Amino acid sequence: MPRYNPAVVEPKWQAYWAEHRTFAAPRMPTGEKLYVLDMFPYPSGDGLHVGHPEGYTATDIVCRFARMRGRSVLHPMGWDAFGLPAEQHAKRTGTPPRITTEKNIANFRRQLQMLGFSYDWDRELATTDPDYFRWTQWIFLLLFDTWYDAEARRGRPLAELPIPADIKAAGPDAIDRYRDDHRLAYQIEAPVNWCPELGTVLANEEVIGGVSERGGYPVVRIPLRQWMLRITAYADRLEDDLKEVDWPEGVKALQRNWIGRSTGAEVDFYVGHPVAGIGTVAGVTDPGPASLRPATAGATAPPLTSGLSPLASPSGATAGLPSSASPSPGATGSASASSGSSLSNFADWKAAREKSPFPRKPADDVLRIYTTRPDTLFGATYMVIAPEHPAVARLTSPEQKSAVDDYCDRAARKSDLDRTDLAKTKTGVFTGAYAVNPVNAERIPIWIADYVLMGYGTGAIMAVPAHDERDFEFAQQFGIPIISVVQPPVAGGVAVAGVIDPGPAHPVAGVIDPGDIQTRPASLRPATESSSPPLASDLLPLASPLSPLACFSGLGTAVNSGPYNGLDTATFKERITADLAAAGVGRQAVNYKLRDWLFSRQHFWGEPFPILHELDSSGQPTGRLRALEPADLPLDLPAMTEFKSHGRPEPPLEQAPADWLCPTLGGVRYKRETNTMPQWAGSCWYYLRFIDPKNATAAIDPQLEAAWMPVDLYIGGAEHAVLHLLYSRFWHKVLFDRGVVTTSEPFRKLVNQGMILGEMEYTGYQRADETWLSAAEVREDAAGQTVGAAQEVVTVVKLAPDVVQKQGDAFVLSANPAIKVDSRAYKMSKSRGNVVNPDTVVAEYGADSLRLYEMFMGPLEATKPWSMTGVNGVRGFLDRVWRLFINDRIDERNELSPAIDDSPPTPDQLRVLHRTIKEVTHDIESLGFNTAIAKMMEFVNYFTKLTTRPRACLEPFVLLLAPFAPHLSEELWQALGHKDTLAYEPWPKWDDAAIRETSIEVPVQISGKVRSKITVPADASKEQLEAAARADAKVSELLAGQTVTKVIVVPKRLVNFVLK
RNA sequence: GCCGGAGUGGCGGAAUGGCAGACGCGCUGGAUUCAAAAUCCAGUCCUGGCAACAGGGUGUGGGUUCAAGUCCCACCUCCGGUACCA
Known part of the structure; x- marks a missing residue:
């Protein structure tokens, strides 16, 4: 008898679809278009994972459904084929990456075709095709030729960049430099994450906890010439336009968070004028050693700063800020008799500032900081600059030089690993310099600490330990005073215990809302690397750093803030920002966590940059760049035979043959850029090329782009929530600004498929003597060993489901219910040995079963465990479908079951049919594939019981099933007597009257x-x-x-x- | 710490505020078979009861409502991401 045999049916229909180009999309959509895209895979040597077909099946169902509803469907597939693994394979075996890549692509293509996805294979592309990366390089040139006009909020051609008169006057080289400074693609010499093991530099996001994301190798920071893309210019648009797209809120939140927009103020703190030659600050550095105690390391006495006075008399100034004419009387830095000059300088400075607007770039006599809490300015008790801050040398006093040099050296050498894991305690060093707080003329010490990052804001902060956790920790550590200037809100109308009287006294934040507060015994004050600010032992600290303190970082009411007392945080911020601006010492500022995109990699297997570096007669780079002409693209990789890493940060292409590496154009010798582009580049725009994959004269035909864009549905893994999606949005916006595309966003609707875990596992734990211990007693020790309560090493034992049982909310050994066992499903991994290979599943159950199971497991977006018996279950359903239609008592051919006839359906049967059509239709529309399948199962259960099955009910059912199990459905459709594919049969319609x-x-x-x-x-x-x-x-x-x-x-x- | 997501039978999971557990897996019983596989039929949240039926039940504790898995408040647990961003 012919039983349902997918091994015969599936290849038959795959061949039919290929031969008839059944799923070729029209060049231009006819009628309503639908562009459905999968995140294309990196074709690894391991082949497809069962996680891949989850999203692919979902999109395939949507596409097949839409075709039957008459939409013009674009559903392409391709390969994100540049990447490190092929290159590492080349290093090991000498096989060129292109060979490895092609082999892997062939395997992936075979696997995808085996699953019957309705891709338009005519549009297949790989990012490694010269015909493709030709246009990736072209887009790079476009970025290179674009500057961002912040006023117009868009990218414009470099030719339109206004050149300031002074630049113009300085000559062509200055103009070139000015232009280079404004390109969206630019070069910097920057500390990068060099990973010796991988032989490459990694982007920040490729470094997780100080080790490489791939492989987990250590990463160190070294300076190197790099290409950057100015994504930060688009930060606000990337954030704003999230409002336009239909994406999961979680993904939008991740992107917003990554962009990390914050609003605050930039404020200049006066530091005085540099003294020629020495690099210290005359104005505010404590001058005479007479007033200093030697800054001995490990000093245990509380180091005090000078001049922190109570703010009882916050100057008579009526404006918020002390006027330059009458500096705050308490602010004269009384600790050091000689500091009067700094204040008079300060007064002059303030007076000058009141007359001129806030300078665009800070001069050397100020330290510019960024803060989101300008309302806490009165609580600033010290400043911190990053170790890489350009002012470090300038501010360091001779006495502190060796300590500062030492600290900065160490900070520079520190890998991210050191900065994260090991940096449990704050470190820092005093510069010897002081800054003057513009709001109250207080002199406060300037420190260097690596908890301030050069890459954010201005690389310098005012530290307000009473209201910032990090500053608080640092102040505790180094005995710096803590002044409270924000009174926490009262809870429930009653002041919370511990709040101090905000009167003239001070300061120390006492208390309060446990949620916002962290207390810390002052006794933990390790003597850390530092040299302390000079002591002024005759002064009593206002806030003893030794007393237990609290830090409150929430919003509240201003205290100790002169004329601002009593204001709530929000009002205070607004007012003081305006006052600072009026006084010419500050301005409102916006900052982003987002950094510019490090766009070069030291790989061979990536897109070469279409850039030439001009060489002088001695073969040295002149610093002038020349972009290739678009007509000269693609620039292909050179033929190379040697891929071995030379263990230096320079790229492998440095070893390229000379005729590739150093071309001569118009009599000038050049050296090619030897960095290559990161893997993200190719995936940034592939969705556009699919629309016009063979275009030899443009990246994409504008008419086609306008007709097919945007992508209507984009499905892929949540791991791309930030990087890939942010990078492609960025490129898309540049292409939009430059008129290449017509939509401001590329992906209208985004869905993340959930992770598929391995089979559910039960795990017990045994001691060496084979006695069991309960899962609750087991944990991992510091070394990653699984140990019991008594530190004994225990063995992990995989248990069969039949030796455990549920007890309460845990599983226990049936034989000994006192012993709890772990029950959970784990992420599939080679090391755990729980990886499911789609080839095996297809061989045993068929592609339709695999597809159906992937959809039946649960909601698309949920994380769910694999279950082979579950696959068997849906195979059982397909078997029943087969027998519903086919007479399995006849061997030779597919003959319809004798139960099928042309009798008119009963109202009951019609009701079941129409209800099924309606529900399946709605479920597909809402991507509720699991419930759609359940409804079809109910249909089959109902009709299987009938001994006469009206053809009028069964035929539409085949069409409903077709998007899910296309091979089986085509076979049944044929058995029902149809000649053509059902791929374009009209989707069945339901009649509400029949359902009633x-x-x-x-x-x-x-x-x-x-x-x-x-x-x-x-x-x-x-x-x-x-x-x-x-x-x-x-x-x-x-x-x-x-x-x-x-x-x-x-x-x-x-x-x-x-x-x- | 912070940001997401999720907690419902033995398992995966269903339920526009309106009969909790659709559908599937597993299990139990039956039919078929010499026997098995396959297939078909029936049953399967828990407790008590021969049964009809009664009581309980969606992580915990409160609340709103005629009615809560679903809405509100507080918490617990798990999963994923992220971390000195001033």
């Missing part, structure tokens, strides 16, 4: 509990329903003698009698 039931069963509740059920006409009115309910024997019995206070009747739903 004449009578329905409605529950009757008494005080909310179901007590009976009544059968009533489907369209029964409220009154009829209530009457029918009262008439019910059981209900009337229960209602007898009771007082009904309320009757709720919901037509078609229920009747509820509420008793007293």
